[in-house]
Amino acid sequence: MSRSKLAQLAPISISALSKTYINLVCGGITSQGLPTLLDALKEEKGKARERGVLTISNHISVVDDPFLWQVLPWKYFFNPRTTRWVSGAQDIMFTNPVFSKFFDAGQVISTDRFGGIFQEAITESSRKLGRGDWVHVFPEGKVSQPSLNPYFEDGMFRFRWGVSRIFLSSPIPPKVIPMHIAGFDKVMPEPRGFPAFVPRPAPTGTLRVAVGEVLDDLCLPLWKEWRHRVDQGLIKDDGDGPEERERRIQFANLLRAEVEKLGVSSGLAESIEERKARSVS
Numbered sequence: 001m002s003r004s005k006l007a008q009l010a011p012i013s014i015s016a017l018s019k020t021y022i023n024l025v026c027g028g029i030t031s032q033g034l035p036t037l038l039d040a041l042k043e044e045k046g047k048a049r050e051r052g053v054l055t056i057s058n059h060i061s062v063v064d065d066p067f068l069w070q071v072l073p074w075k076y077f078f079n080p081r082t083t084r085w086v087s088g089a090q091d092i093m094f095t096n097p098v099f100s101k102f103f104d105a106g107q108v109i110s111t112d113r114f115g116g117i118f119q120e121a122i123t124e125s126s127r128k129l130g131r132g133d134w135v136h137v138f139p140e141g142k143v144s145q146p147s148l149n150p151y152f153e154d155g156m157f158r159f160r161w162g163v164s165r166i167f168l169s170s171p172i173p174p175k176v177i178p179m180h181i182a183g184f185d186k187v188m189p190e191p192r193g194f195p196a197f198v199p200r201p202a203p204t205g206t207l208r209v210a211v212g213e214v215l216d217d218l219c220l221p222l223w224k225e226w227r228h229r230v231d232q233g234l235i236k237d238d239g240d241g242p243e244e245r246e247r248r249i250q251f252a253n254l255l256r257a258e259v260e261k262l263g264v265s266s267g268l269a270e271s272i273e274e275r276k277a278r279s280v281s
Contacts, residue, residue, distance in 0.1 A: 040177060057259060059138035
């Protein structure tokens, strides 16, 4: 099968299976704020998007991707420009030539989970944003459920700095859109019994996705300041000095706060205070 045909087949087949399973077994999926994402992904006829789209969300199960994208209309899976790019573990998803071709066609970027923020996968994600593509990131870097996160009452795991490098190093600032998801941990709880690879049934209303507003007011000034200091030779895109680290930490913390805030405002998550109070009672 040619690369172009496989590139069309992979996201369509995955989405068909996911949509069918979600609707028949998991009670469907609901969304809030979806028009914001759809608007960001629009392209005028004959004219490509000038700015890429960077979506970020919490990570609560191994089926978050592809399940969460089933809120999108069918037509979005037929166009690589309206299909997300996402990181995938090299040692799990790219273990042989067949898997590698399939996941590459499904717009998954092979990533070394222990490779740090200067690996090629991070650089490639930034390049894709510079070309106007859509990249989704789970900045926690791992699934967060009570059995896996001993500090679950304090919220999500800290956001890793890779998302900061992806954004700040992009040659053109992408539109950053926070998302918050809920219920996916109910269909793939950790731990789970046999068969471990099969999502569990769930009642209607379990799977929910909230999409926030574009964070231009918060993110663009940070990108412009970073680019200015790079142009002045004061910092480097691939630098690891005190200032580079501090700016990446600042941006990652900002994104984490926005995803947490969206979860609470949309009713998909309790506040940290509510979680702590419930854990004590």
